[in-house]
Amino acid sequence: xxxxxxxxxxxxxxLSAALLSGAAFAQAQxxxxxxxxxxxxxxxxxxxxxxxxxxxxxxxxYNAKGGLSIGGKTYKVEIVAYDDKYKAQDAxxxxxxxxxxxxxxxIAIAAGVSTLAIKPNIENDKVVVMTAxxxxxxxDPNAKYMYRMWGIPADYYPGIYRWLKDNTKERRVxxxxxxxxxxxxxxxxxxxxxxxxxYNVLSTEMYDKGLKDFLPLLTRVLATKPxxxxxxxxxxxxxxVLVRQAREFGYKGQFFIPGSSAWREIMDGAGAAASxxxxxxxxxxxxxxxxxxxxxxxxxxxxxxxxxSMAPYTDGVNVLIQSIVKSGSVEDTSQFEAGFRKAFPMKSxxxxxxxxxxxxxxxxxxxxxxFRYIGAIRGGQLKIxxxxx
Amino acid sequence: MFEQILVNGxxxxxxxxxxxxxxxxxxxxxxxxxxAHGEFYMLGAVVVLVLFGQMGWPFFMxxxxxxxxxxxxxxxxxxxxxxxxxxxxxxxxxxxxxIGIILQxxxxxxxxxxxxxxxxxxxxxxxxxxxxxxxDRTIVALCALAxxxxxxxxxxxxxxxxxxxxxxxxxxxxxxxxxxxxxxxAASFSIACVLAGLGxxxxxxxxTIGPYMGELPMLKAFVVVILGGLGSxxxxxxxxxLIGLSExxxxxxxxxxxxxxxxxxxxxxxVITRPTGLMGRxxx
Numbered sequence: 001x002x003x004x005x006x007x008x009x010x011x012x013x014x015l016s017a018a019l020l021s022g023a024a025f026a027q028a029q030x031x032x033x034x035x036x037x038x039x040x041x042x043x044x045x046x047x048x049x050x051x052x053x054x055x056x057x058x059x060x061x062y063n064a065k066g067g068l069s070i071g072g073k074t075y076k077v078e079i080v081a082y083d084d085k086y087k088a089q090d091a092x093x094x095x096x097x098x099x100x101x102x103x104x105x106x107i108a109i110a111a112g113v114s115t116l117a118i119k120p121n122i123e124n125d126k127v128v129v130m131t132a133x134x135x136x137x138x139x140d141p142n143a144k145y146m147y148r149m150w151g152i153p154a155d156y157y158p159g160i161y162r163w164l165k166d167n168t169k170e171r172r173v174x175x176x177x178x179x180x181x182x183x184x185x186x187x188x189x190x191x192x193x194x195x196x197x198x199y200n201v202l203s204t205e206m207y208d209k210g211l212k213d214f215l216p217l218l219t220r221v222l223a224t225k226p227x228x229x230x231x232x233x234x235x236x237x238x239x240x241v242l243v244r245q246a247r248e249f250g251y252k253g254q255f256f257i258p259g260s261s262a263w264r265e266i267m268d269g270a271g272a273a274a275s276x277x278x279x280x281x282x283x284x285x286x287x288x289x290x291x292x293x294x295x296x297x298x299x300x301x302x303x304x305x306x307x308x309s310m311a312p313y314t315d316g317v318n319v320l321i322q323s324i325v326k327s328g329s330v331e332d333t334s335q336f337e338a339g340f341r342k343a344f345p346m347k348s349x350x351x352x353x354x355x356x357x358x359x360x361x362x363x364x365x366x367x368x369x370x371f372r373y374i375g376a377i378r379g380g381q382l383k384i385x386x387x388x389x
Numbered sequence: 390m391f392e393q394i395l396v397n398g399x400x401x402x403x404x405x406x407x408x409x410x411x412x413x414x415x416x417x418x419x420x421x422x423x424x425a426h427g428e429f430y431m432l433g434a435v436v437v438l439v440l441f442g443q444m445g446w447p448f449f450m451x452x453x454x455x456x457x458x459x460x461x462x463x464x465x466x467x468x469x470x471x472x473x474x475x476x477x478x479x480x481x482x483x484x485x486x487x488i489g490i491i492l493q494x495x496x497x498x499x500x501x502x503x504x505x506x507x508x509x510x511x512x513x514x515x516x517x518x519x520x521x522x523x524x525d526r527t528i529v530a531l532c533a534l535a536x537x538x539x540x541x542x543x544x545x546x547x548x549x550x551x552x553x554x555x556x557x558x559x560x561x562x563x564x565x566x567x568x569x570x571x572x573x574x575a576a577s578f579s580i581a582c583v584l585a586g587l588g589x590x591x592x593x594x595x596x597t598i599g600p601y602m603g604e605l606p607m608l609k610a611f612v613v614v615i616l617g618g619l620g621s622x623x624x625x626x627x628x629x630x631l632i633g634l635s636e637x638x639x640x641x642x643x644x645x646x647x648x649x650x651x652x653x654x655x656x657x658x659x660v661i662t663r664p665t666g667l668m669g670r671x672x673x
Contacts, residue, residue, distance in 0.1 A: 041497055042601075179646070208645050210605055212596040215397040216640030216648070223390060237504035237597040248514050248523045269506035269597065304501055 029067055032075040032330055034059070034317060035098040037091050037118075038110035040083035046236070046307040050298075051110045051132070052081040053306065054314035057297045058321070068321070071328045077321065080104060088117035099125055105333050106130075106324060108149070108317050112138060112182050115146075122146065126333045130320045132313060134182040134233075139362040145333065147340065149316025150370040151357060153186045153233075153259060159388035160258050160281060161193040163374060167386065168279070170228040170254045172200050174221045176242070177232035177259075179206040186233050186259050194230070202226050209235070214245045222251055233259030236307070240269025247274040257281060261308045263375055263382050272380040282375040283308040285384050288350045312370050315348045319368050322346060340366070352389075392520040394637050400526045402633020403533040407588040408610035409617065409625035410540060411581030417557045417620030418577040421471060421481030425489035426585050426610060427603025428496075429459040433586030434593040434602060435496060441593075442507035452532075452590040459586025460579045467578035475574060489603075496600040504599035511594075529591045536587060537626065540580075544622065553577055557620060612652045616659055618669020627667060 036055055038048030059077040062068055068075045080102050082094035091114030098104040105127055109115045112133025119138065122129050122145045129145060131138055134152045173194055177187040187204055194201050202224040207217060221229070229246065231239055239262040243255055247270065255278045263280045284291045291311055298306040319340070324330060327339025345353045348371065358367025374386035408430065415423045433455035441451035466488060474480040511524040544550035549572075555563035556573045564570055589603065596602065613632050617624025632652060639648035659666060 045501070205644065206646075208649065211645050212602075212605070213401060215400075216394070216637050217645060219390060219393045219397060219641045237506065237599075240506060241596060245523075248512075249521050250514075265506070271509075271512075302501070 029074045029076050030330075031078050032068060032070070032321070032324065033078050033080050033102060033104045033106075034320060035102070035104035035107035036079060036081035036109075036317075037084050037094045037098070037107060037114055038081065039086040040081065042085050044086040044111070047309050047313075048083070048086075048110050049302055050307040050310035051108060051313040051317070052079065053298045053301050054294060054310040055079045055081070055108065055317040056301070057294050058314050058318055060297075062321070068325055070325050070330055075330065084109075084111065084114045086111050086113070088113050091115075091117045095121065099127055105331065106320055106336075108313070108320060109133065110313070119143065119146065128320070128333050128336045130316050132309075132316060134186070136185065136362070139358060139364055139366055141363040143364065143366070144337070147320075147366040147368075148358065149319060149368050150312045151367060153189055155357065155367070155369075156372050156388060157186075157189050157193055157258060160372065160374065161190070161197055163386050163388060164256060164258075164279075165197040165199075168228075168254065168256075171198070172202055172224075172226045173228040173230055173256075174202050174224065174226040175204040175230040175232060176217070176221070176234065177204075177206055178209040178234060178238070180209060183233050183259075190230055190232060190258065209238075212238075212241060214242055215249075218242075218246055218249050218251075222246070222249055227253040229253065229255050231255060231257045231259075231262075234262065236260060236262035236265035237269065240266045243278065244270035244274050254279065263377055264305065267377060267380060275377045276379075278377045280375050280377070280382075282373045282382065282384070284311045285350060285373055286382060290349050290351070294349065311349050315354060315370060316368060318349075319343060319346065319354065337366075390519075390641070392518040394641050395634070396517060396520040396522055397641070398634035398637030399630065400522075400530050400633075401637060402630040403530050403537075404588055404592060404606075405609050405613050405633055406626050406629030407533050407536060407584055407591075408606050409613035409629050410537070410622060411584035411588075412610040413614045413617070413620055413622060413625045414553075414577055414581045414584075416614070417622075418553055419471065419475045419481070419574055420478055421475070421485065422478060423581070424482060424485040424607065425492060426485075426581070427605075427607030428489045428492035429463060429582045429585035429603070430589035430592075430606050431496060431598075431600065431603035432459045432462065432492065433589030434598045435500065435589075436586070437590045437593040438500075438505060438507055438598050441510075442505075448510040448594075452587065455590030455593075456583040456587040459589075460583035463582025464575055464579040467575050471578060472571065472574060475570075489607075493600045493603075500600065504597035504602075506597055507594050509594040525595055529595065532587075532591055536584065540584070541622075549573070549576055609652075612656050614666075615656045616666055618666025621666060621668040624666055624668035 036052045038051045039045050040048045056079045059079050062077045084091035084094050095118040108130045110132050112135035115131040115133040115138050130147045130149050132149050136154055139146055139148055175187055175190050177183045191201055191204055243266050257280045261282045266275045266278055295306050322343040323336055323339040326342040327335035329335050344356050348354050352371045355369045356365050357369030358365050369389055371387055371389050373384050375382045376385050412426050415421050436455035436458050437451045440446040440454055441448050509525050511528050513524050514521045552568045552573050555568050556570055560570055613628040617628030636648040639651050
């Protein structure tokens with residue numbers, strides 16, 4: 001009986017010690033929750049998954065090194081991601097859950113329409129938002145808590161079209177783009193910049209986003225004999241169908257895609273011969289070792305190749321995290337802006353120097369000046385032939 | 390350009406006919422508007438993605454398998470679910486909508502959201518007058534014509550086909566004449582799903598494959614059937630070709646949005662002026 005009592009007593013002591021040390025550990029390491037609102041299902045899911053999964057790999061990297069030191073405390077990074085299905089009302093629901101139920105004060109958002117939907121709330125809630133949305137009106141001098149993780153077409157299109165004029169000889173262009181609010185802005189901007197650089201813009205055509213049969217559209221535009229087709233921000237799978245159908249119709253000219261990274265889908269869907277020479281704005285140099293590591297983790301988690309927007313999206317989340325660290329506070333988001341300015345310059349996933357931008361174009365410099373690469377499909381591979389910021 | 394517009398319209402119209410035939414068959418016999426029809430189209434394409442694209446089956450075998458798989462699923466769903474609501478159009482619409490959403494969601498979970506492509510079994514073009522005709526669409530058009538002919542022969546000359554026509558005209562009388570309606574419903578629903586599955590399977594290498602790929606073909610089938618007449622098979626053929634040609638003209642000279650608007654304006658005009666469609670029968 002005495003032995004039983006001793007065994008019980010020792011067990012109780014050991015259990016108490018374990019519980020107390022666990023509690024102490026839990027007290028020492030708190031949790032920094034970063035919210036993600038992105039399309040995790042539906043046609044835009046490649047972009048949303050790129051944001052969510054890239055953020056999770058980044059969080060794992062930080063946690064593997066022992067977490068983050070913020071204001072004298074150690075924080076574990078946790079990513080809380082909700083699906084907005086690329087719809088405004090679902091974005092609002094996701095925002096309410098993150099802020100009211102999960103206590104999140106820092107959120108990254110993929111879509112412009114989603115960001116626009118929650119924008120009226122963030123100033124009152126003092127929630128910091130880092131958006132990837134392309135709509136120009138997301139940033140304004142009154143939006144103290146809104147930040148953008150990269151330049152929008154209004155910021156980088158001038159550079160990319162300058163590069164195009166200096167490095168290619170085609171001058172008769174047709175612009176095609178999917179019909180939505182942000183794409184209309186992009187097509188209008190492309191039209192303006194091409195004309196400024198002396199191009200002959202034969203026509204601009206907006207097509208329904210769900211369109212798959214491009215034969216009637218191509219019949220019309222190819223009759224004008226362009227030597228370049230600018231595909232704007234066409235979704236990758238659709239770009240592959242367009243390239244293939246145009247080549248079948250005998251089009252031998254240049255394709256230029258300044259608004260979305262679609263080269264992998266074009267090579268898979270249109271084939272090596274049809275995709276030869278396609279020029280595409282890309283977010284990554286696919287031979288970059290750190291990008292390859294992130295891509296491998298993504299493949300393990302999702303079972304597919306990541307969309308390359310994962311690179312700038314992850315950089316955006318990293319800017320968010322490092323700005324929180326530099327601000328010295330997770331709870332007091334009024335300090336975030338000071339932390340944002342101290343976080344730069346910082347390295348991107350691929351080793352480029354990220355800086356702050358956006359002041360001149362948007363009236364407030366709450367934007368990350370990210371790099372864009374220009375790639376050409378040659379011999380079934382993507383070759384990086386230019387870089388702009 | 391005129392020849393190109395004509396060729397584009399006929400190529401598109403033949404696929405609309407395949408979709409519309411199945412859609413109108415179900416309505417004609419079971420009085421069910423099958424809003425899941427697009428998902429059977431998607432299922433056929435997914436079968437080709439897996440068998441032809443990933444497992445290396447010969448293309449036409451994969452297409453046939455796509456039709457068969459869609460047909461078998463249709464058979465099961467008809468027996469378990471749709472048989473209970475034959476004749477109840479509202480219940481049929483709601484049930485088919487629910488099944489369509491379930492099938493889309495299952496495809497999303499299993500295959501993911503990204504649209505996928507398969508290597509084309511046929512490539513290149515040939516000239517027909519002043520028109521360039523892609524070989525892959527030519528093959529699809531020839532297969533669609535063959536399917537329409539076989540289906541016509543089946544309906545007109547086979548015992549089951551005649552039974553289907555009898556039930557469509559008058560289920561009570563045909564029952565008195567010894568036609569077992571349950572078998573007819575099962576065969577009709579299954580054949581309709583086979584047609585949708587074959588359509589999706591044939592189109593799989595031409596467009597992209599994804600969980601939502603059946604939505605637009607479903608919409609087009611609906612427009613074609615309203616134009617041609619719900620329950621009318623000749624109407625589905627005429628409507629499909631008419632819509633294909635009119636869309637080709639409008640999409641080439643204006644844009645695809647104008648063509649879509651025009652399709653639905655046609656639907657509105659038909660519903661107002663000739664509710665039974667160009668070749669439809671009056672509602673019994």
